[in-house]
Amino acid sequence: MNNTISIEETEREIVEEFALFDSWDDKYEYIIDLGKKLEPLDAQYKTDDNKVRGCQSTVWLAAFYEDGRVIFKADSDAVIVKGLISMLIRVLSGHTPDEILNAKLGFIQEIGMTTHLAQTRSNGLLSMVKQMKNYAMVFKVKEQNG
Amino acid sequence: MIATEEIMHAFDVENIRRQFPVLNRTVKGKPLVYLDSAATSQKPQVVIDALVDYYSGFNANIHRGIHSLAEEATAAFEATRDAVKNFIHASSREEIIFTRGTTEGINLVAYTWGRQNIKAGDEIIISAMEHHSNIVPWQVLCEEKNAVLKVIPINDEGELLMDEFYKLLSPKTKLVSVVHVSNALGTVNPVKQITDAAHNAGAVVMIDGAQSTVHLDIDVQQLDCDFFAFSAHKLYGPTGAGVLFGKKHLLETMPVFQGGGEMIKEVTFAKTTFNDLPYKYEAGTPNIADVVAFKAALDFISETGKEAIAQHEHELLRYATAQLQSIPGLTIIGRAKEKAGVASFIIEKLHTQDIAIILDNQGIAVRTGHHCTQPLMDRFGISGTTRASFAVYNTRQEIDALVSGLHKAIRLLS
Numbered sequence: 001m002n003n004t005i006s007i008e009e010t011e012r013e014i015v016e017e018f019a020l021f022d023s024w025d026d027k028y029e030y031i032i033d034l035g036k037k038l039e040p041l042d043a044q045y046k047t048d049d050n051k052v053r054g055c056q057s058t059v060w061l062a063a064f065y066e067d068g069r070v071i072f073k074a075d076s077d078a079v080i081v082k083g084l085i086s087m088l089i090r091v092l093s094g095h096t097p098d099e100i101l102n103a104k105l106g107f108i109q110e111i112g113m114t115t116h117l118a119q120t121r122s123n124g125l126l127s128m129v130k131q132m133k134n135y136a137m138v139f140k141v142k143e144q145n146g
Numbered sequence: 147m148i149a150t151e152e153i154m155h156a157f158d159v160e161n162i163r164r165q166f167p168v169l170n171r172t173v174k175g176k177p178l179v180y181l182d183s184a185a186t187s188q189k190p191q192v193v194i195d196a197l198v199d200y201y202s203g204f205n206a207n208i209h210r211g212i213h214s215l216a217e218e219a220t221a222a223f224e225a226t227r228d229a230v231k232n233f234i235h236a237s238s239r240e241e242i243i244f245t246r247g248t249t250e251g252i253n254l255v256a257y258t259w260g261r262q263n264i265k266a267g268d269e270i271i272i273s274a275m276e277h278h279s280n281i282v283p284w285q286v287l288c289e290e291k292n293a294v295l296k297v298i299p300i301n302d303e304g305e306l307l308m309d310e311f312y313k314l315l316s317p318k319t320k321l322v323s324v325v326h327v328s329n330a331l332g333t334v335n336p337v338k339q340i341t342d343a344a345h346n347a348g349a350v351v352m353i354d355g356a357q358s359t360v361h362l363d364i365d366v367q368q369l370d371c372d373f374f375a376f377s378a379h380k381l382y383g384p385t386g387a388g389v390l391f392g393k394k395h396l397l398e399t400m401p402v403f404q405g406g407g408e409m410i411k412e413v414t415f416a417k418t419t420f421n422d423l424p425y426k427y428e429a430g431t432p433n434i435a436d437v438v439a440f441k442a443a444l445d446f447i448s449e450t451g452k453e454a455i456a457q458h459e460h461e462l463l464r465y466a467t468a469q470l471q472s473i474p475g476l477t478i479i480g481r482a483k484e485k486a487g488v489a490s491f492i493i494e495k496l497h498t499q500d501i502a503i504i505l506d507n508q509g510i511a512v513r514t515g516h517h518c519t520q521p522l523m524d525r526f527g528i529s530g531t532t533r534a535s536f537a538v539y540n541t542r543q544e545i546d547a548l549v550s551g552l553h554k555a556i557r558l559l560s
Contacts (some may be wrong), residue, residue: 024507
């Protein structure tokens with residue numbers, strides 16, 4: 001699960017992929033496709049504790065710590081949200097807590113998905129990124145405390 | 147028949163649209179299709195102008211100032227009160243209290259009349275299709291007073307089960323508070339029958355008119371309801387202003403809501419004498435500008451013709467319902483015989499949030515989710531709906547755009 005490509009490199013890859021699309025439709029078609037292909041989250045992890053609270057859709061986010069790296073797995077009942085999560089997992093999963101905590105995630109803006117950071121979409125990227133960084137912080141603190 | 151044709155002829159939607167500047171804009175490169183007027187309506191130029199005119203022409207604090215600007219501002223503010231009185235056919239201007247909106251109107255009644263009159267064991271009746279704003283204030287009151295909240299159930303079409311309502315009525319019933327038109331389903335409730343039955347049981351009646359006031363002719367004297375609350379912003383007026391109508395004899399005996407300026411006659415440290423109606427319930431500097439501009443919205447509705455608007459909206463709803471039903475996998479939620487303003491629906495296997503995002507990419511604004519009616523969504527066993535709502539400026543072409551947008555959503559998301 002060790003992600004050998006750096007966070008910045010993966011972000012660059014995604015930005016290049018999105019550069020091929022010239023319409024909103026194409027971008028969303030791609031995100032929807034990512035959503036449909038996201039590895040399903042085992043039912044045992046679809047707990048209330050793993051819910052990222054939001055107004056309209058439900059997101060479950062689980063995190064595991066293996067060999068100093070954080071592995072993220074997630075699911076949602078809404079497919080576009082799932083596609084967005086899929087990208088975040090691709091970028092952040094398999095990295096160390098420090099790498100995750102320092103990630104700037106500028107790709108979100110570069111691919112034109114900043115609307116999903118808006119407060120109204122409370123189940124958008126913003127709360128997911130926050131939750132992922134929270135997990136990274138928890139794992140980091142746990143390790144420091146031995 | 148001739149009268150109907152004349153109304154149809156007189157109603158020129160393109161002319162109406164030209165009066166709403168925001169309708170000229172594009173969203174994501176596409177012309178805006180605004181189908182979210184049940185959340186808030188767009189504003190005609192006359193309302194925008196009225197706001198600008200107020201601030202640039204005669205802004206002043208009202209009622210107490212002895213100078214020309216204060217007099218002009220007071221006159222304009224009070225002119226809206228008269229316009230509202232006429233609009234809902236109240237018998238007296240003292241029965242018109244300005245609030246921030248429907249929610250504040252309901253809370254005002256809960257905190258004043260409710261705290262004065264509700265005792266342990268008393269019952270308050272609401273319905274299964276209430277907005278959270280007409281649930282929570284009564285829940286809080288019931289908890290505080292040890293009173294009981296009862297709920298009128300609905301059928302699968304989204305209509306109140308009136309027989310069940312009659313069974314709920316008893317000498318313990320102190321208040322019945324129901325929504326006139328459901329924001330989530332569009333159901334028009336028989337509030338006159340409800341009011342009469344509640345009065346026979348000795349209960350006071352509050353109507354949530356947030357959605358109805360824009361679509362239906364409101365006559366509070368004919369309805370005979372004791373309280374009626376609505377918001378200006380759903381009536382082509384500004385946000386942050388609303389109205390609570392209350393029968394004079396109730397408003398006179400109710401305790402005050404908030405203390406402060408304007409609502410007093412005389413203050414000493416020993417005792418305060420409260421002002422007369424309606425000022426007794428309007429503590430502090432009110433939302434002068436928005437109330438003043440609200441008159442322009444009411445004039446706009448009157449000039450356009452409420453009946454003509456209602457007919458136009460009814461036609462749009464009828465057309466939308468027929469077109470939406472042709473979409474495979476789509477189910478209309480709320481199929482009451484009497485409906486106004488909204489078409490709510492779900493589409494098999496599709497999440498409402500996904501639908502909203504795909505529609506937004508095509509410039510189409512709808513509302514999705516539980517519409518602040520979670521108990522109602524539970525009743526239908528769903529987490530939310532997609533809701534298209536219609537106003538004076540909407541067109542058949544916009545409904546066609548919605549339908550093709552939904553076809554696209556289904557294609558992309560399935």
